[in-house]
Amino acid sequence: MTAPTSGTRPDDARRHNRAALLRRLHVDGPCTRATLATELGLNRSTIKAVVDGLAEAGVVTEAVPTRRSGAGRPSLLVLPEPQSAVVLAVDIRVDQVGMAMVGIGGQILGRHSWNLHRTTRLPGEVITHVAESAQLLREELGVVEQGVGVSVPGVVRRRDGLVHEAPNLGWREVALGSRLTAVLGKQAQVGNDAELGALAEHLRGVARDASDLVYLSADVGVGGGVIAGGRPLRGTGGYVGELGHLLVRPDGRDCFCGAQGCWETEVGEPALCRALGLAEDTPRGVLVAELRSLAAVPGRADLLLDDYAGWMVAGLVTVVNMLAPELVVLGDLFAALPPSVVARVRDEVQRRSLVSRAVGGTRMEVSPLGRDGKLVGAAELAFEPVLGAV
């Protein structure tokens, strides 16, 4: 339904090829010119011109591969220069803010983080602290970021980074994108934390080969990010769906959102604490330690988390039936669930979901990125415009 363009000018083509080649190196790592030519569908002279240009600009270097296959002159290995294009990634969580300078290729060059409490969680405080930490990181590492990506556990309008509501931070209608852009002097892209978690798994995690996946995470509340047909799924206005607020239990607890029995009220961090007989505001470290020790006693986790697992299944059946993903990634706190509980949830979803059976079974994996997932996703969000402009 899109109108055809009237043709491609040589400059556009060069820029396009350059960005595509950089993106390939950034996401999939160093490779030979020959591989680049094959993967990008470009001839070797075009690849040579682009690589030479990037090497002159100091964005890539070339090296002779140590292992060679076949006879003849080995194809040179092209490597991105991490410091040549750097972004600032900011992961605002309920209990902590994590920041990192990330170089092209995805290398974390340096980090900074601090804890959040009720009094330091105000938007103004967080923004000031982010600006100060960014300055420290710049000085420490001797780099300046070219872009900024921010992860927030809330409902975010992607166009301008307005945080409509981040309940567990107590934020409403915070113009985070424009305020951070103002203090940092670089365009700040803001995204929903679970959407960025999904992006991270898709580019650098367990979902690299999946084009249809759902990433689920619990950071107090429950969020979900969806990649459908290889692209992030967003609704109108760029809003990302809120998987934590699908309704699973008509007689369930009241949710802050105005509904009752949201998935989040049944399987979020406080619900998990309750199931284990812990106070709802048990610190994350204590909760994770408890889950680990529980997993060591056969049958104990399954007994204590029986109801909890049932609500996990209820929400997941709905998610799988609606979206038909090939893979569900459990991130953040969900990644700490005892393996036997994850296995039970996986089996039961398979049994109860019509769509899972139709697609030949939905895989369920625990995130390998752990707590870094959303930070990695925020960096990728920042790299999107940067890679086109290097």
Place this chain on the structure above:
Amino acid sequence: MTAPTSGTRPDDARRHNRAALLRRLHVDGPCTRATLATELGLNRSTIKAVVDGLAEAGVVTEAVPTRRSGAGRPSLLVLPEPQSAVVLAVDIRVDQVGMAMVGIGGQILGRHSWNLHRTTRLPGEVITHVAESAQLLREELGVVEQGVGVSVPGVVRRRDGLVHEAPNLGWREVALGSRLTAVLGKQAQVGNDAELGALAEHLRGVARDASDLVYLSADVGVGGGVIAGGRPLRGTGGYVGELGHLLVRPDGRDCFCGAQGCWETEVGEPALCRALGLAEDTPRGVLVAELRSLAAVPGRADLLLDDYAGWMVAGLVTVVNMLAPELVVLGDLFAALPPSVVARVRDEVQRRSLVSRAVGGTRMEVSPLGRDGKLVGAAELAFEPVLGAV
């Protein structure tokens, strides 16, 4: 993440322009060469060459518009010739099969339909009858279809038209696409009925201006089709999500799918019959008449359908929170719900959905295409490859 192509050859560009122009005329109707040039971003000499070629082939005609604006020579109006490219649309419903020959531009040239009963609902019977009816339509209208599109109320693998399960037809693992292709001698594309309903509303119905929409329909069971970012949302293997099988009621009725309290068991056609005190297998005509007479007595529908509306709300809050659509279209049987019930559902979804509030309110409209929606969608499915090949 896609590799750039190495350039566009003149032949490809011509074909591309021709298909884009035909698609524009097909979907949005006749318009002037000047409008085509503006909308497609092509210069007037390119438009002239393409239109002249299509006119020579008899695919379009040109006419002097009766109304003219401004001075100077009026721009000629370009009209598609309906008979020059014809497709066969087949809408397999639970109680009926509807077929039509549809010309380019969307005009229905002729129709045929017959009722289905338990004994005539077998795949082999339906396929034979479709082939016979197609032959009758060809002879009656003096046309031959260039493509075939089929709508089925079931879980369909789009790649090859395998019907994995169509519970209300009693079908399982029916190779409908290849079997129809064999008897009709033309490639038959098979789609899920609700997905095709969504496509029809998006191209020719109430959702022409919406890029993020959900279409909901009840034909015995409940189905949903989703357009996200202007494209049909599909999961792995091309399977479309099954919105009828999101779980809304943990203590609800058993569903054929193996789960309990699916949305379909609470708001499908039998549930609506029960709410009105009718037998579950009340014929559609009787049910719709009952709904109409109910709407005439103020307050009566709201009272009888109070619980029913509550389950509509529960499912819709989940759908809206997960997908953030700007528009929900109620199709098929849902289009016959009394207006006061639709208004209540709309208001309550708005109040209880976090995402609906974030996006500034989710519109909810009744389908204007009525029972023809899925037939129209099946025709569009068939036109997709045909328009590129005319």
